[in-house]
Each structure stands twice: as C-alpha cells, then as structure tokens.
Amino acid sequence: MPGVGGEPYGKDYYQVLLQEQEERYLTRATNLKRQIAQLKQELQEMSEKLKLLQEKKTSDLRGHLGTKDQEPNDILEYLHSQIDKAELSTGVKLPSEYAVVPFESFTATRVFQLEMGLTRHPEEKSVRKDRRDELTEVIEAGLEVINNPDEDDDEHDENGAILPRDAYHENDFIEGLYRTEKDKGTQYDLFYKKENSDKYRHVTLFRPFGPLMKVRNAAIDTANIIINIVVPLSGRTEAFARFMQNFREVCIEQDKRVHLTVVYFGQESLTEVKTILETVSSETNFFNYTIVPLDEEFARGHGLDIAVRSWIKGNVLMFFCDVDVYFTADFLNTCRLNASPSGFDLDVKGWGVEDVHLYRKFLHSELIVVRTPVAGLFHLWHEKLCADELTPDQYRMCMQSKAMNEASHAHLGMLVFREEIESHLLRKQASQTINKPAV
Known part of the structure; x- marks a missing residue:
C-alpha cells in the first residue's frame, strides 16, 4: 500500500x-x-x-x-x-483501554453515542421507541427519587430540622449518562438543576438483569431444506469465475443442498458464463443449476423475480446473492435457520434500493427483524462505478457505498493532508541543509 x-x-x-x-x-x-x-x-x-x-x-x-x-x-x-x-461506586481493574465499557450521554431529546449504528451519526434523536420509552422512564424515576426521598436522603439544618425541598420537573433534567454491562445491567447517572440555580441533583439508578428464562425450545431439521442461490449478472466474467470457485468449494463439496440460478442480462460474455458453468458441472458432476438469459437492460429486482418464477419444484429457500459475495457453509445453515418469505420491488432499475424496500416491508410487518453481523458472509472489494442512468436516490446511495469502501478513514485523511505533510518534510530537510556545517 x-x-x-x-x-x-x-x-x-x-x-x-x-x-x-x-x-x-x-x-x-x-x-x-x-x-x-x-x-x-x-x-x-x-x-x-x-x-x-x-x-x-x-x-x-x-x-x-x-x-x-x-x-x-x-x-x-x-x-x-x-x-x-456492577461498577457503581468502585472501579474494576482493567487490563487495557480496550476493556472499558463506554457510557453514552443523553438529554431529553438527543442521544450522543460512540457506536453510531445505521445512522453513522454520533448524535441522534431517540427515534427507536424502546430507547425513547426507556430514557423517559428513567428521567421520571429520577424525579420520583428527588421529590419523594427516603428518610436517609432528607437534608437537615443545624438544629436537625428537615429542610424544605423544591419540587423538580421534567424540564429541570439537564443531562444523563448510561451504559450497559452485558452480564449485570444498565447504569444511569442523571443530573437535574433548577433554573437560575447553581445547585445540581445527581441521581444514580441501576436496572439489574434478571436470571435467564426459557422462551422457546424447538428442534429444526435442515437436512432437506434446499437453498436456491440466485445471482443476477451482466458481464463481470472474472468476478463470476471467482464466485464459482467459492461456490464449488462451499456448496458442491461441503453443503450439497443447493441449486444455482444465474439470471444473465444481455448477450455480451454470455458464452463465457455458460462455459464456466459447464466446466464446473463436468468436473464435479453437479447439475443443479439453471441459467436464464435475458436480452434486456440490467434490472436486479426484475431478474430476481424471473428467477423465482422459473423455479417449479415447490417451496424453496431463496438466497439472493451478488457475484462479489463470499460466503461459507455455516452461513448457508444460518439462512436455513432464519428465513421468512416476502417480495422485492420489481420496478427498480439498475443498482440498489430494492433491498431497502424489502427491509422496510419487514419493518412494517409483524415479523421480527434481526439485524446482526454474520461471520460467514463477506463482500469482496471491487471498484464501484455509479452510472448516470441511476435515480438521484440510487446515485447518492451508490456514492455513499463507494466512499465507505474506497479506503480506511485514516488513509483518506492522509491523502487529504498529504501536501501539508510533504511541506513539513521539505522544510525540515531545508533546515537541516542550512544548519549543516561546512566541510
């Protein structure tokens, strides 16, 4: 590099x-x-x-x-x-800075976070209902502690008489901190202050985790669950050859419960793609594949629909896969264990958006959406070209994806400040030359 x-x-x-x-x-x-x-x-x-x-x-x-x-x-x-x-009053000795469980801070309307999630913003509104309800409940619980204190929390004057307290309200909440230790619970530190006052009230709350409770215990037989791997393709023969190498090692030699459907758009390189499939088939005695040629413009959603309609052997699990995706046999079993049917937007042309539409359909249904990293699934890097024919939303998403995968944050930063670093180096070299004693 x-x-x-x-x-x-x-x-x-x-x-x-x-x-x-x-x-x-x-x-x-x-x-x-x-x-x-x-x-x-x-x-x-x-x-x-x-x-x-x-x-x-x-x-x-x-x-x-x-x-x-x-x-x-x-x-x-x-x-x-x-x-x-929990680390509420006394810290625990940690081996390094990587072992620290970070806090997130929040106000009545904002959350400031280190793990930026899908929005990729360190500051966000509490758009998630569970988080919004959680923090509202915590703020109200802190007010209850302040306004209805235990006897031990009462403040007394010099004569031992209980001092009167000002009633605090929701608009007196200033800020809070919280963090979750996965094996213990969630700690909340809340700060309240009356207007025109320099006196703060600090309340610490803790929501402990309870013992584990059984919710479900079911047997799942995946022996006869066939996965139809659908790959829409146009050109990209080198990438397809690389994909078939991984398909051969994972699906044919290890899993052995798959069908491959290639939907190919256009006539260019179609013969090469057929040759790659026929070569793998003859060398491995694998015949569970279908190639569907379409003499039209590439449209991923339409291609996926054609692939689904071309399947005539009953119910099957569909894995809609890009040619640049690398996966393992364990990932295929993950697909078998977490699958529910739905449909793509067939009107989307070109790159992107159709999977977002599907995702939003899940969100608006009664299905449970599981958003998690998958260890056995990788998208291999390749140069991304964002065509002018894309819609503004598609083009923006394409460029955003390109920016996220072009280089690391540190490397992009070094490119931005390259001239500044080189200028500093030249000044140092010039200074050393001037100060070098004459021989």
Whole structure:
C-alpha cells in the first residue's frame, strides 16, 4: 500500500499495526474468558437456587406456601447481587483501554453515542421507541427519587430540622449518562438543576438483569431444506469465475443442498458464463443449476423475480446473492435457520434500493427483524462505478457505498493532508541543509 507521496510504508509501520491488532485480540480474548467465568459462576448459583425452589414446590401445602413467600426474596437477593457486582461506586481493574465499557450521554431529546449504528451519526434523536420509552422512564424515576426521598436522603439544618425541598420537573433534567454491562445491567447517572440555580441533583439508578428464562425450545431439521442461490449478472466474467470457485468449494463439496440460478442480462460474455458453468458441472458432476438469459437492460429486482418464477419444484429457500459475495457453509445453515418469505420491488432499475424496500416491508410487518453481523458472509472489494442512468436516490446511495469502501478513514485523511505533510518534510530537510556545517 502506498504511503504519503506515493512512497510505500516502512516495515515498522506494519509491525506497529500488527502489534496493535494482536493486543486488541488478546484483550478481547481476556474479556471473553472473564465473562465466561462469571456467567458459569452465576449459572451455577442460579441452578442451585432453582433446585432449592423445585424441592420446596414438591413439599406439603405449608411448604408450598412458604416457597411462594420465599420466591420474591430470592429474586430480590439476586437483583441486589447484580448491583453489588456492577461498577457503581468502585472501579474494576482493567487490563487495557480496550476493556472499558463506554457510557453514552443523553438529554431529553438527543442521544450522543460512540457506536453510531445505521445512522453513522454520533448524535441522534431517540427515534427507536424502546430507547425513547426507556430514557423517559428513567428521567421520571429520577424525579420520583428527588421529590419523594427516603428518610436517609432528607437534608437537615443545624438544629436537625428537615429542610424544605423544591419540587423538580421534567424540564429541570439537564443531562444523563448510561451504559450497559452485558452480564449485570444498565447504569444511569442523571443530573437535574433548577433554573437560575447553581445547585445540581445527581441521581444514580441501576436496572439489574434478571436470571435467564426459557422462551422457546424447538428442534429444526435442515437436512432437506434446499437453498436456491440466485445471482443476477451482466458481464463481470472474472468476478463470476471467482464466485464459482467459492461456490464449488462451499456448496458442491461441503453443503450439497443447493441449486444455482444465474439470471444473465444481455448477450455480451454470455458464452463465457455458460462455459464456466459447464466446466464446473463436468468436473464435479453437479447439475443443479439453471441459467436464464435475458436480452434486456440490467434490472436486479426484475431478474430476481424471473428467477423465482422459473423455479417449479415447490417451496424453496431463496438466497439472493451478488457475484462479489463470499460466503461459507455455516452461513448457508444460518439462512436455513432464519428465513421468512416476502417480495422485492420489481420496478427498480439498475443498482440498489430494492433491498431497502424489502427491509422496510419487514419493518412494517409483524415479523421480527434481526439485524446482526454474520461471520460467514463477506463482500469482496471491487471498484464501484455509479452510472448516470441511476435515480438521484440510487446515485447518492451508490456514492455513499463507494466512499465507505474506497479506503480506511485514516488513509483518506492522509491523502487529504498529504501536501501539508510533504511541506513539513521539505522544510525540515531545508533546515537541516542550512544548519549543516561546512566541510
């Protein structure tokens, strides 16, 4: 990779990068081991408590009533133990800065976050209903603590008399911090202040996580679930040859429960694509593929619809795949375990948007949308060309995708400041030349 001014980065640069990456992996492994140990300990404790509860439930009526009285106490004891384990008053020694669980800050209308998510903005409105309801509940709970304090929280004058308190309201909330420790709960630090006053009220709340509860226990047989992998294509024969190499290793040699449908637009390179398919078929004895030639302009949504309609063998799971996508056999099983039918927007021409329309259909339905990284799915980098024929929304999304994948943030920054860095280097070299003693 070229460095500033076109010069390659030195060996030390890559050694530092490798060392930093190794430290991050070691830190993550240490944290995971610690969390696993904590979870095992908690699981053992809860198993013992559940065993005691089950023994009490099988006793006589009097013992059964005693169990009913005891259950709330057991749960309360568990929740208090979660509070004791959280970093509320005393910090925990951490191996490095990578092990810190960060806080997010918020006001009555904004959330300021490190993990920027889909919006890619550090500041956002509380558009998610669950987060908005959560923070509203927390702010109101903080007001309840201030306005209706326990006896221990009362303030007294010199004579021991209880001082009167001002009533606080929602508009007195200034800001808050919160963070979630995955194995303990969520901590909230809230700050309130009356107008024209320099006195703040600081309230700390904690929402402990309860014990695990069974929701579902079902068997899923994936042995006979066939996946029809659909690839819309126009040109890109080199990319298709690379795709077929991965398809051969993963689908034909490992998974063996797939069908491949290639929808090819146009006549250019169609013969080459057929040759690639026939070569793989003859070498591996694989015949579960279909090629659908279309002599028309590339339209991904339309191509996917044609592929679906060309399938005549009953219900099948469709994996709509790009030619630049690399996947593993484990990912195919992930598809089998998480699948629900719906439909694409067939009117979209060219690049993008049709998958966003499908995603929004899911959001507006009663289906549960699972948005998560998938370990066995990768999009291989390739130069992205954004055609003039795209609609403004498609072109903007195409350019946004191009910007996100063109280079790293640091490398783009180095390109922006390249002239400044080179000018500094020239000044230093000139200064050294002037100050060099004459021989």
